[in-house]
Amino acid sequence: MSDAGEFSVIDAIVAGAAQPATTVLGPGDDAAVLAVPSGRTVATVDVLVDGVHFRTDWATGEQIGRRAALASLADVAAMGARPTALLVGVCAPADTPIELVTGIGRGLQAEAQAAGAGLVGGDLTSSPVLTISVTALGEPVDAEPVLRSGARPGDVVAVCGRLGWAAAGLDVLSRGFRSPAAVVNAYRVPEPPLAAGPVAAVAGATAMIDVSDGLLADVGHIADASGVRIDLSATALTPAPRLLEVASALGRNASTWVLTGGDDHALVATFPAGAALPDGWQPIGTVLEDADGQTPDSAPDTVPDLASGVRVTVDGQSHTGAAGWDHFGRPG
Structure with missing residues (x-):
């Protein structure tokens, strides 16, 4: 990086970047200009840090870039929106190989283009730790984005995408192995069903979220925001046969990966009872009234503390241990 210089690296990353019709002005000026025909924009940002969210000895630069892009693109999809643009900040040590940073750029470009979005700008600076910030x-x-707060008692909880695969891959990599490739690659580059978010919105989804920190934790966010309880079905969440094989080899419980593993970025949504689920969506649970008898319409403005009552159960039973990943939480 120190040999190449900031602007030559930026030029290498954005060279030949394809832009969608919504990009009026792309990279090269002080800011990009985007067309917003509907008059509404959803925005989200994710920050990925070397040694926390990825490791350069576990993945190539392109895989790291794709992973970084998909984390933010999944948040856009979970709002029932189509991605339009990515803004990227990369902070890197001066001795970072130029090939690593340009590889990250290629990965970002590839996933942006696949999602129909443009990589429209960003920033590059020096830092002691390789860090990637992606704003999507x-x-x-639809007229309104799909929020976490719209679930109602009687709604069906459904999932689209894989659960537990990235967590299994992380477990494998953490033990020094590089196979089975199916789970390792699921951790390196997840496969979120980005197109399913807008489809769910049109189909009448009442609430939605992407599973980045763990199914129980993220479904808990819907329950909290909506003032409801959610009961999941263990049968509907039976781990895939490949996960069972990997878990047996490692002496782990595959169901734990499914319930508490993050980084697959599957989408979970609630739909009105009796509504036809879109293709690819599978029912996994039911929305119930809050234990204290509150309905969502009478729920307090403040988000309830999970410690005050269990919001998410599996077959009516509360889960023991951590519900998912928390960067500042106590181990559990």
Whole structure:
């Protein structure tokens, strides 16, 4: 990096970047200009840090870039929106190999283009730790974005995408192995069903979230925001046969990966009872009234503390141990 210089690296990253019709002005000026036909934009940001969210000895630069892009793109999809643009900040030590940073750029470009979004700008600076910040913008396909707060008692909880695969891959990599490739690659580059978010919005989804920190934890966010309880079905969440094989080899419980593993970025949504689920969506649970008898319409403005009552159960039973990943939480 120190040999190449900041601007030559930026030029290498954005060279030949394809832009969607929503990009009025792309990289090269002080700011990008985007067209927003609907008049509404959803925006989200994720920060990935070397040694926390990825490791350069576990993945190539392109895989790291794709992983970084997909984390933010999944948040846009979970709002029922189509991605339109990515803004990226990369902070890197001066001795970072130029090939690593340009590889990250290629990965970002690849996933942005696949999602129909443009890589429209960003920043590059020096830092003691390689850090990637991705801001994703999107446009809702419906009049309103799908929030976490819309679930109602009687709604069906459904999932689209894989659960537990990235967690299994992390477990494998953490033990010094590089196979089975199916789970290792699921951790390196997740496969979130980005197109399913807008489809769910049009189909009437009442609430939605992507599973980045763990199914129980993220479904808990819907329950908290909506003032409801959610009961999941253990049968509907039976681990895939490949996960059972890997868990047996490692002496682990595959169901724990499914319930508490993050980074697959599957989408979970609630739909009105009796509604036809879109293709690819599978029912996994039910929305119930809050234990204290509150309905969502009478729920307090403040988000309830999970410690005050169990919001998410599996077959009516509360889960023991951590519900998912928390950067500042106590181990559990």
